[in-house]
Structures are given as C-alpha cells and as structure tokens.
Amino acid sequence: MRIERTEGMFSSDKAPPNGTQNGTTASTGKSEESNSTPKDLPETKEHLGPSQRHGEFAWQAYPSTPFVERLDWVLDLFANFRGASWNWRPISTPPPPKPVQEQLLRNSAIQPKHTFRTHPSQTRTYPTRREMLIGNAKTLVTGYLILDLIKTIVSHDPYFWGYVDRAPAPYLPAFVLNSPILIHALRLLICQFGIKWALESIFALSPLFFSGVFGASVLGARAEPWMYSETWGPYALVLDKGLAGWWSGWWHQTFRFAFEQPSRKAIEVLGWEPKGSAARVLQLVLAFGLSGALHASGSVTGLGDTFPLRGPMLYFLLQAAACFVEGVLRQGLAGSKAARSVPRWVKRTLTFVYVHVWHYHTAHLLCDDFARSGVWLFEPCPVSLFRGLGFGAEGDGWLAIEVLPSWHRGATWYKTGITF
Numbered sequence: 001m002r003i004e005r006t007e008g009m010f011s012s013d014k015a016p017p018n019g020t021q022n023g024t025t026a027s028t029g030k031s032e033e034s035n036s037t038p039k040d041l042p043e044t045k046e047h048l049g050p051s052q053r054h055g056e057f058a059w060q061a062y063p064s065t066p067f068v069e070r071l072d073w074v075l076d077l078f079a080n081f082r083g084a085s086w087n088w089r090p091i092s093t094p095p096p097p098k099p100v101q102e103q104l105l106r107n108s109a110i111q112p113k114h115t116f117r118t119h120p121s122q123t124r125t126y127p128t129r130r131e132m133l134i135g136n137a138k139t140l141v142t143g144y145l146i147l148d149l150i151k152t153i154v155s156h157d158p159y160f161w162g163y164v165d166r167a168p169a170p171y172l173p174a175f176v177l178n179s180p181i182l183i184h185a186l187r188l189l190i191c192q193f194g195i196k197w198a199l200e201s202i203f204a205l206s207p208l209f210f211s212g213v214f215g216a217s218v219l220g221a222r223a224e225p226w227m228y229s230e231t232w233g234p235y236a237l238v239l240d241k242g243l244a245g246w247w248s249g250w251w252h253q254t255f256r257f258a259f260e261q262p263s264r265k266a267i268e269v270l271g272w273e274p275k276g277s278a279a280r281v282l283q284l285v286l287a288f289g290l291s292g293a294l295h296a297s298g299s300v301t302g303l304g305d306t307f308p309l310r311g312p313m314l315y316f317l318l319q320a321a322a323c324f325v326e327g328v329l330r331q332g333l334a335g336s337k338a339a340r341s342v343p344r345w346v347k348r349t350l351t352f353v354y355v356h357v358w359h360y361h362t363a364h365l366l367c368d369d370f371a372r373s374g375v376w377l378f379e380p381c382p383v384s385l386f387r388g389l390g391f392g393a394e395g396d397g398w399l400a401i402e403v404l405p406s407w408h409r410g411a412t413w414y415k416t417g418i419t420f
Contacts, residue, residue: 001112002076003085003096003104004221007055053220057100058107059087076222081254084227087114090260092253094122094229121237121249123230132225133212136204143201144381150194151379151400152386155393159187160376162304164368185360191367196232198380199252203231239348242330242355243323255294259287280327284320292316295366302373311369318362 063069076085083089085096095101095116105111126132154160156169168176168183176182207228216223231252237245248256263279263286272279295312333339370376379400388398401420408419 001059001061001087001110002073003057003100004060005053005055006058006107007053056103056107057096057221059104059110059112061110081257082229083257084229085221085224087112088257089114090253090257091115091117091119092121092123092233092249092256094118094125094226096226097125097127100226121233121245123233123253125229126225129211129215129223129225132207132228135230136207136212136228139204140201140208143197143204145385146193146197147201148381148384148386148400150190150197151376151381152384152392152396153190154194154376155387155396157187160190160371162372162374162377164371184364188360188363188367191363191370194376195370200232201380203252203254238355239351242351243319243326243358246355247319247323255291259290262286262290281324284324285317288316288320288323289313299369299373302369302375303377304372304374306369306373308369311365315362315365318365322358322362 060073063073080086082093084093089095095118096104101116126135153169156171158166159168168187170177172183172186176186207225210219211223211225211228214223221227231254233249233251233253235250237249239245241249260283263283264274266282266286267274267279272282292313292315295316296308299306299308299312382401383398384392384396384400386392387396387400405418405420408415408417410416
C-alpha cells in the first residue's frame with residue numbers, strides 16, 4: 001500500500017468512509033464486489049489523476065477505479081526504488097513527518113504492516129519544498145564543478161582512458177611518480193569522488209524535476225518534499241561501524257530493497273533464525289552478489305576488454321566476506337574491558353584506517369574495470385570551467401563536447417536513436 005491523498009479521485013470532495021482508501025474497498029474479510037462503487041460516494045471521473053488530489057493522507061491499496069488511478073499506482077510501484085511513500089519502505093529511508101503519520105492513523109481503516117521507526121543510518125529529510133529545492137540545486141551545482149575538475153584531471157592520466165597499466169600524468173610531483181602506493185591510492189581516490197558525485201548529481205535531478213518543475217499541481221503527493229530525502233548518509237557511520245556502516249548507511253541505498261528482500265524470503269522458506277550466522281551469511285552473499293551481478297552487467301556491455309566476474313563480481317563478494325568477518329570480530333569485542341577502555345577517537349581512527357586499507361587492496365577490481373569499459377570517457381559537463389581556463393589537455397576549451405547530439409539512423413530500429 002502507498003500513501004495518498006484522501007480526496008480528489010471522486011467528483012466531490014467528500015472523503016471516503018472507513019473501509020476505503022481513495023476509492024479502494026479495504027479488505028475486511030467480508031465478500032464484496034471488487035469493482036463496485038463504494039457506498040455514499042458519487043460516480044468516479046475517469047480523467048481525474050494525481051493533480052486532482054487534495055486533503056489529508058491515507059494508506060491506499062490497489063485502486064479498483066478509475067483506470068488512470070490504477071495506472072498511476074502501478075507506475076509508482078515500479079518506479080519507486082526507495083519506497084518513501086510505501087509500506088515496504090526499507091529502514092534506510094526515513095519515515096514521513098509526524099503530521100503525515102497521524103493522518104495515516106486517523107484516515108486509514110486498514111493499517112498495513114509497516115514501521116515508522118527512525119534509525120541513525122537514515123538520511124536527512126527536508127522539512128519544506130523550498131529547502132529541498134535549494135539543497136538539491138546546491139548539490140547539482142557542486143557536483144557539476146567537482147565532476148568538471150575530475151574530468152580535467154583524468155584527461156591527463158592514461159589510466160582513465162582504459163590503459164590501466166600506463167604511467168600516470170607527468171605533471172604530478174616526483175614523490176608521487178616514484179611511489180606505486182601513492183599512484184594507486186590517488187587513482188582510487190579520484191574514482192571514488194567521481195562515482196560519488198556523479199551519482200549525487202544524477203539523484204539531485206529527480207526532486208528538482210518532479211517537485212520543482214511539475215510540483216503538486218501535476219503530481220500530487222509524489223511532489224511532497226519528504227519523499228525526496230538525501231541519498232547519502234553521514235560519514236560518521238563509517239567511523240562508528242566500519243565497512244557495515246559504509247555499505248548500509250553512508251553509501252547510497254537506492255537498490256537496498258531489491259538487494260535485501262530475496263534473502264529475507266529465502267530465510268523464511270528455509271525456516272532459519274533471521275539473526276543467526278547462517279542467515280547473516282546468506283543475506284550478505286545474496287545482497288552483494290546481486291550488486292555484483294548488476295555491475296558485472298555493465299561491465300559486459302563496456303567498450304574495452306573487461307572482466308565482469310574477476311572484476312565487479314569478485315569485488316562485491318569480497319565485501320560480503322569482509323562485512324561478515326568484521327561483524328564477528330565486533331560482536332566478540334563488544335562489551336570487553338579492552339574495548340571499553342579505548343577512547344572513541346582512537347576507535348574511529350583505527351576504523352578509518354582499516355576500512356581504507358581494505359578498499360586500497362580491493363577497490364582496483366572495480367575501478368580498473370570501470371576504466372577498461374570506458375566509464376571515464378563519458379562527458380558529463382558540456383561546458384567546462386577548468387578546461388576553459390587552460391587546465392585541460394591540449395586542444396581542450398570551454399566547450400567540452402565536440403559534436404552536439406544528433407539523430408542517427410542505423411541498420412535496425414534498435415540501432416537508431418539520438419547520438420551523443
């Protein structure tokens with residue numbers, strides 16, 4: 001079930017009676033005609049959609065009528081990765097504000113299985129639409145400048161052109177050029193910042209477009225600011241929880257629901273204890289294995305000689321193993337006298353060190369494959385500030401794209417489209 005307005009689907013502003021959610025008869029255990037019009041409600045208008053909804057919020061089950069309402073419900077289910085307005089919302093996505101929670105309790109005859117519990121790993125929610133738009137606009141501008149700087153830097157290093165074994169850019173200081181460790185660490189750092197800010201910039205477009213451009217007048221509840229919380233958690237989660245904090249809180253959780261639900265169903269079918277060691281192993285292997293399969297699929301379609309299994313897949317499976325070992329060690333040390341006697345800043349420092357040492361020895365499996373597949377050849381910044389100022393490679397200028405997008409007609413329909 002999803003969160004939706006109680007009024008606006010019908011031709012009058014009268015709210016649905018108890019037992020219905022926006023025109024859908026709630027399941028009460030009694031036999032009813034699923035497509036009949038609820039009592040005391042006027043006839044529905046087939047053209048009414050999201051823009052006609054207003055009033056308070058309630059839980060909405062699958063609508064029986066009209067068609068546009070069913071279509072909107074299904075499309076929202078398919079397109080909603082983070083589940084902000086659904087009862088299957090993962091723990092990493094913050095719950096709706098208190099006033100909305102109160103309306104859901106007050107206006108919904110049927111309360112689906114859900115939780116409004118807060119958690120330290122949840123991202124920040126913007127209280128108003130104005131703050132959300134300003135925050136995401138800042139993220140987009142910041143991301144654009146950082147990506148432009150990164151693209152300017154990588155234009156000098158053959159590693160990012162796909163030649164992963166080539167020497168780095170000659171303009172680097174001698175102590176860096178003479179140290180394979182520093183070269184490796186620098187390239188991984190550039191990759192991390194590039195991936196993070198590319199994703200942050202893309203994710204900022206969604207609230208700016210759906211809530212900023214369309215708004216509630218077109219999308220109704222889908223334009224509410226609390227549905228667009230930040231995508232990255234606080235880095236303090238990494239310092240306090242290590243690799244588990246890195247992957248379950250700080251890094252974006254866009255695909256968390258899809259990655260964690262298969263293991264939950266498997267554990268239920270197998271009858272395992274959900275908090276047992278075997279269940280934990282299954283959860284980690286399936287979640288990181290699915291992530292590895294997703295990234296390996298991109299590797300398969302890459303331009304260069306990539307290694308989907310020995311690259312992305314192996315990298316993510318190693319993360320599963322590391323998270324399990326980390327969890328066992330932390331559980332064993334928890335509450336011990338030695339652990340209690342160590343100051344918090346020392347624990348955080350040690351955690352920071354081992355997390356990044358681990359990534360230093362494993363992240364190249366993913367980053368090298370990205371470089372070979374041509375990820376860094378993509379141009380995200382049509383106009384370049386840093387290359388325009390002369391920091392780029394020879395021939396670079398203000399305009400970073402040489403050819404404007406155009407229509408390409410190929411031999412078949414699937415080879416025809418807009419070229420960039």
